[in-house]
Amino acid sequence: MRNLFNGAKAPADLFVIRPATVLFFILFLGWCGPLLGQEVGAVSVRTLKAAEDQSPFVMAGFTEKDVPARYAAGKPVAENTGAVPEKPDVKAAPGGASDDEYGDVTPEELGIGPKAGKTSDEYGDVVSDTGEGLEAKETYDPIRPFNTAMYHFNDKVYYWAWKPVSTGYKYVVPHEVRGIILNFYENLKAPMRIINNLLQGDMEHAGTEFASLLINLTLGVGGLKNCAQDCFGIQRDYADFGQTLGKWGFGYGFYVVLPFLGPSDVRDGIGLLFDWPLRPTSYLGDEFFNEYNVGLYIHEKINYTSFHLGEYEALQNASADPYVAMREIYLQYRDNLIRKR
Amino acid sequence: MLKRLCAGLMVLIVVLAPMYLVAGPATDSVKANVTAVIDVLKDPKLKGPAGKKAKEQKIEVIADRMFDYVELSKRTLGLNWNKFTVDQRKEFVELFKGMLRDTYIDRITAYSNEQVNFTKELPLTENSVEVQTVVISSSARTPINYRAMKKGNEWKVYDVVIEGVSLVSNYRTQFRDILGNNPPQTLIDTLRKKKAGSK
Numbered sequence: 165m166r167n168l169f170n171g172a173k174a175p176a177d178l179f180v181i182r183p184a185t186v187l188f189f190i191l192f193l194g195w196c197g198p199l200l201g202q203e204v205g206a207v208s209v210r211t212l213k214a215a216e217d218q219s220p221f222v223m224a225g226f227t228e229k230d231v232p233a234r235y236a237a238g239k240p241v242a243e244n245t246g247a248v249p250e251k252p253d254v255k256a257a258p259g260g261a262s263d264d265e266y267g268d269v270t271p272e273e274l275g276i277g278p279k280a281g282k283t284s285d286e287y288g289d290v291v292s293d294t295g296e297g298l299e300a301k302e303t304y305d306p307i308r309p310f311n312t313a314m315y316h317f318n319d320k321v322y323y324w325a326w327k328p329v330s331t332g333y334k335y336v337v338p339h340e341v342r343g344i345i346l347n348f349y350e351n352l353k354a355p356m357r358i359i360n361n362l363l364q365g366d367m368e369h370a371g372t373e374f375a376s377l378l379i380n381l382t383l384g385v386g387g388l389k390n391c392a393q394d395c396f397g398i399q400r401d402y403a404d405f406g407q408t409l410g411k412w413g414f415g416y417g418f419y420v421v422l423p424f425l426g427p428s429d430v431r432d433g434i435g436l437l438f439d440w441p442l443r444p445t446s447y448l449g450d451e452f453f454n455e456y457n458v459g460l461y462i463h464e465k466i467n468y469t470s471f472h473l474g475e476y477e478a479l480q481n482a483s484a485d486p487y488v489a490m491r492e493i494y495l496q497y498r499d500n501l502i503r504k505r
Numbered sequence: 506m507l508k509r510l511c512a513g514l515m516v517l518i519v520v521l522a523p524m525y526l527v528a529g530p531a532t533d534s535v536k537a538n539v540t541a542v543i544d545v546l547k548d549p550k551l552k553g554p555a556g557k558k559a560k561e562q563k564i565e566v567i568a569d570r571m572f573d574y575v576e577l578s579k580r581t582l583g584l585n586w587n588k589f590t591v592d593q594r595k596e597f598v599e600l601f602k603g604m605l606r607d608t609y610i611d612r613i614t615a616y617s618n619e620q621v622n623f624t625k626e627l628p629l630t631e632n633s634v635e636v637q638t639v640v641i642s643s644s645a646r647t648p649i650n651y652r653a654m655k656k657g658n659e660w661k662v663y664d665v666v667i668e669g670v671s672l673v674s675n676y677r678t679q680f681r682d683i684l685g686n687n688p689p690q691t692l693i694d695t696l697r698k699k700k701a702g703s704k
Contacts, residue, residue: 286575287594289587303678343643399646474615482608484695488679493670500669 303495304418314421315487321424322476326469334470342470344388349464350400351380351387356442360403364411369401376400402501405442406435410502419491427494531653532626534660535636538571539621546616561610568610573661574602576654580663581676582684589689597689600696601676607700618642630654635666 305311334342354377361370376392384391392398409431410416417430428436440446448456483489545563550556578598579586589597620641627635633654640647652664664673683692 287591290579290582290584474612478608478612481699482604483679484604484676484692484699485679485682488682489675492675492678496670496674497668504669 303491304416305491306418307420311419311421311491312487314423315490317423318421318426326466327473330466330469330473333466334473337467337470342467345467346471347380347384347390348387349467350390351377351384352444353442354380355444356405356439357401357403359442360405360408360439361401363405363408364403366401366403369403372398372401373403404432404435405438406432406498407501409435410498416495416498419495427490429495429498432498529626529634531634531655531660532623532636535571535638535651535653535662536623538567539638541567542613543619543621546614557614560614564610564613565606568606571662573654573656573663574598576656576661576663577601577673580673582680583677585681585684585689588684593689593693596693597696600693600700603700604696605672616642633663634660 337345354373358370358373358377361367361373376390376398379392379396379398380387380390383389383395390400393400406429414431416432420428420430420433422428422433425436440452443457445457445460446452448454448460479489479493480486542564545551545560545567548556548560551560551563575598578594578601581601582589582597586594622639622641623636624639625637627637629635629652633652636651636653638649638651640649648668650666651662652666653660653662655661664671666672680692683695
């Protein structure tokens, strides 16, 4: 402060203060930014969702009173709008007959409430595809035979190599150490996140990432500790080049299962290649892909997997078709990263 | 100066924050159920493998109260629901519920130290809302949103959106794939086989 007021005295003095001011400003941005961002973000997401989530029912102008009965075929609701069930269910048509049948099952099973009459409609026909509209996008999977083959290949790789190695690793390396390694690798990827946030025109998130990096390099002992989050509550803001391309308006092309790397798509596959040089580890050795940087990448993934063992198995158990489940989850997750951030 | 500005902004944010945290009855309902699950998970009497079974049973009771499996099934099947006979619909609901229960209860009982923040309630339609939460563990923050609709006097959850991935939407594609070339019975058989295989 003193220097600022004694301006006449010293351009040199001013010069001294500048980097510190800049640093403070960055820290300030990092500190207040996320808080501000949340509030601002809240408004925009809300408006976005409110606009997109208009369900067919609201648009059709149903009143609240119509809604409970809307799934039952042949109810006034359907007639009002002229929306006829696409495939009228012949077998279920004598719905009255099954009323008593439902009477026993539903109220106790589902605790719907006292209105027995309403519960009888529970298993009635639906009037339309009752999606939220948000996720109901067309899936492009033209190279499905290749993808399916790769899916089975990766599945074998997981069960025969990846899982045993990660399990052994988890057993040998203590939890705390794995946590430190996780932080270290994540911190190393800060350039990737900063540059992609910048490319997306997201100065605020680039700022928080930069603040995170500075804090973790200093107070976090060179990135061993995620002090930005633990000490200051600054959240990382993930960004990669596939996401950047998405924000620029590129579609995902089509779904691709990469050998070893797993689910991806055309856009994110290209993104992976662009992000590789943004990882400092890529500069180990003479070539972009060599035993050092690829080795470190594998170690990073094993370390990561050691925290997530059992998730792939759970996904498989919870799916009627694990291949399709994985594809949908991947595409929706990526879409969410692009649209909602 | 900057510090003061920062402090001022924070005060402003604290003052404004409640405007965005309008918790409605749906949030209260979801919150009550989620809190109940967390209480079960943290119950010291149910620690260890011996308590696992009891834990699972208690969580299942809460889940039955929380979810509307019929609504969930309808939304998952979409118009394909109409191709099922009433008996098939009932069996489907039971099998689907069983599959979700077996998987998720097993995953949930693995947790103990998570904290759940209820961030926002977002209106979707006249009688449905999205209750947004963030599950905070030592290593990650996972946004989990519950979509609930009003049934009588209660709010029932019919979809769960984890990190932008909707449960209903995910299963809808899987089932549509199967039902595209096969009769409803094939899907029911697939789920049955799944159930037999997991036991």
